Amino acid sequence: MTSKRLSVIVNPFSGRGRGLQILDRIRPGLEGAGFDLDVFVTKFSGHASEIAQSLQLEDCAGCCVIGGDGTVHEVIDGLMRRADGARVPVGLIPGGSANTIHQHMGCLDPCEAAQTIASGVTCGLDIARVTMDSEVVYSFDIVGWGVASDINCMAEKLRWLGSSRYAVASLLAIVWTRPRRA
Secondary structure (H helix, E strand, O other): OOOOEEEEEEOOOHHHHOHHHHHHHHHHHHHHOOOEEEEEEOOOOOHHHHHHHHOOOOOOOEEEEEEOHHHHHHHHHHHHOOOOOOOOOEEEEEOOOOOHHHHHHOOOOHHHHHHHHHHOOOOOOOOEEEEEOOEEEEEOOOOOOOHHHHHHHHHHHOHHHHHHHHHHHHHHHHHOOOOOOO
C-alpha cells in the first residue's frame, strides 16, 4: 500500500440520515493517519454502485463505505462490475440502521472501524456471483428468495421502525405467507 489516498463513498440517507455526521467524526482520524480522502456522496438508490464502477483506483489505497448493508452491497457490486477488473481493499464503516455485515465483522463503532482501516488491518470477505437468466448480481452475507426477500421488501417500507423493522417484517411475513413455485 504505497498510496495514502482513500475513496470514501457516503450514503447520507442510511441510518436515519447520519452518514455525513459519521464522515465528520472519522475524517480527523483518517487524515491524521496520513490519508487524503476523495469523498463521494450518493444521491439516489444505485448511485454507490455507479460511483464504485467509475472510481479512479490507480494509486488508491482503498475504498471506504459509510452506510448500511444496502450501501455496502452497491459498492461491492459496482467494484465487481468494473470493466478494468481493478481491486482495492474495501473499508466498512457502519452507518446504517441494521449494519448486519458490520455486526458479523464485530465492528459497530464508526471510529473503531476507521482506526482499523487506518492501521491497514484487512480480512477476506466471500462474494457470491448470482446469475438469474441474463442478470448478474454480486452479493455478500446473504442471498435470499421467497420469504427472505418478502421480509427485506417489507422491512424497507418500515424503515421508520429502525433496526426492529426486520423483526416486525418477519412476523408479518409469517402471518401473510404466500405460496411459491420453485
